[in-house]
Amino acid sequence: MTLPRSLISAGPLTLAALIFAAALTRVLPHPPNFSPIEAVALFGGAYFAKRQWALVVPLLAMFASDLVLGLVNGGIYWSYFASAGYLMVYACIALSTVLGFGLRGKVGAGRVLGYSLAGSLLFFILTNFGVWAFGSMYPHNGAGLVAAYVAGIPFFQWTVLSTLLYSAVLFGGFELLRRQNPALRAQTA
Numbered sequence: 001m002t003l004p005r006s007l008i009s010a011g012p013l014t015l016a017a018l019i020f021a022a023a024l025t026r027v028l029p030h031p032p033n034f035s036p037i038e039a040v041a042l043f044g045g046a047y048f049a050k051r052q053w054a055l056v057v058p059l060l061a062m063f064a065s066d067l068v069l070g071l072v073n074g075g076i077y078w079s080y081f082a083s084a085g086y087l088m089v090y091a092c093i094a095l096s097t098v099l100g101f102g103l104r105g106k107v108g109a110g111r112v113l114g115y116s117l118a119g120s121l122l123f124f125i126l127t128n129f130g131v132w133a134f135g136s137m138y139p140h141n142g143a144g145l146v147a148a149y150v151a152g153i154p155f156f157q158w159t160v161l162s163t164l165l166y167s168a169v170l171f172g173g174f175e176l177l178r179r180q181n182p183a184l185r186a187q188t189a
Helices: 010-027 037-047 051-073 075-082 084-103 109-134 142-180
Strands: none
Touching: 010 037, 010 051, 010 142, 037 051, 037 084, 037 109, 037 142, 051 075, 051 084, 075 084, 084 109, 109 142
């Protein structure tokens, strides 16, 4: 059986390798919410020519890193897979990938900065809403929703910082690779 050429060409493999490497950094010690989640999604959305790969690769990479975290952290982490929070994070990955489609052919430092901030805000809004809507930590009323968002503010700084850092590494690193390797210059897969 031979794989389709689009699956084995240098561009898609390079993108996937960068995304999986970034996702696996979640295993390293880090502050709460300091994660490549949004950057990986934006990056995939910006560079994979085929939208299905742009959605699938970041989701698979994050799932692989979740499995590794589950193995490393055991029961503490396995309960996460059964939570609504898990689904909210994956919804954020998909939505941020779609957001990344807006960067296609228009990647620049200012645009990546803006999209990274927008992705971080999207993550903050959706995941804290999910904690309120599907959890039992906060009453299901307006005051409870406000409390959920206020409680999430200290974590938001780490989401923003990590998204900015990982976006700089992914987008900047890929641009450097593209300058050295002509096969990566075209939009990739």
